[in-house]
Amino acid sequence: MEISSSSGKNFSSKSSPWLDLESGTTSWEDFSPANQEAIVRHYSPKIRMIALRMKSKLPQSVELGELISAGSLGLVESLGKFRAELKIKFETYAENRIKGAMLDELRRMDWFSRGLRQKVKTIESSIREIEHLTGEKPTSAQIEESTGFSAKEVQQGLEALQNQLCINLDAFNDNIPSNRDSEFDDEPFKAAVFQETVDKVADLIDNLTPREKLVLSLYYGEELNMKETSEVMEITEGRVSQLHSQALKKLRQMFQDKYNSEP
Structure with missing residues (x-):
């Protein structure tokens, strides 16, 4: 089975870079630029989902794009710091980092008018x-x-x-x-x-x-x-x-x- 990324490149489900990251077979810095891009694209939908969930609890003045931008930084940070030996799924680990980055941005912008x-x-x-x-x-x-x-x-x-x-x-x-x-x-x-x-x-x-x-x-x-x-x-x-x-x-x-x- 092959999985197509949004860049149009195909990856075998048995050798998908995000699976290699999750298992600890390959660390983030050892992936090629193309595979790093594929990994980011694979997990990016999670950022929007978290941002939408958080946005529903906030005033209209808070822009969805600001949350997504902050969450993207959180995802990149989690990719560089993830350690498979912790025995947790990367998505679980990344979700915490993504939320944390969004919360930091909310504190910075002082979202209460x-x-x-x-x-x-x-x-x-x-x-x-x-x-x-x-x-x-x-x-x-x-x-x-x-x-x-x-x-x-x-x-x-x-x-x-x-x-x-x-x-x-x-x-x-x-x-x-x-x-x-x-x-x-x-x-x-x-x-x-x-x-x-x-x-x-x-x-x-x-x-x-x-x-x-x-x-x-x-x-x-x-x-x-x-x-x-x-x-x-x-x-x-x-x-x-x-x-x-x-x-x-x-x-x-x-x-x-x-x-x-x-x-």
Whole structure:
């Protein structure tokens, strides 16, 4: 069987360069320029798929092309650093590098517009005030009344707040370690495995209380320290620490219950 690349060249399925890369038969730098091009073209569709998935969670101001461009750099980096002895698929390893490059680009461009950032801060403040007064999770209608925003603006703000938290969940690396054997104690492997965990954990965030989500958002999303977080939330550092630990404990338990494993 022969496989045709987009450049028109044919490769036998038994000797496809990407299979040689995956198996470790040939390292990236030892491939000919033609085979390197074939490998890049083979894996390139993955970049667009990841970019489209990420773009769906972001404002319209973020260009798909910018994500794809950043992801392409991530793919090239992964090709040069891939080690077959890690016993993981190249696609798994590359996906982590591609996502990481896109996240770095989002951080660089500061994808929150000034207007959206202000709305999110106003909504966060409103949530804290309503929760403090009622002791309950505020409804969208209560937030609208408190902020003066329209239903659409509140919805956009809440989605942006959630997306920001999900985008920054990679910061959980120090708090939700992988349970893989120590023989795989290698950064690229842990990063690839961790990215899969992040995607699963992100789906569980909505099950946390508003205060727990806010602590995670401020601590990981806004990168505030415990003292700064306590000042913003108008609670003690001890309470912030308690909410932080409580949220992580809940996420671990929900993860274990849903996926029958420890994150």
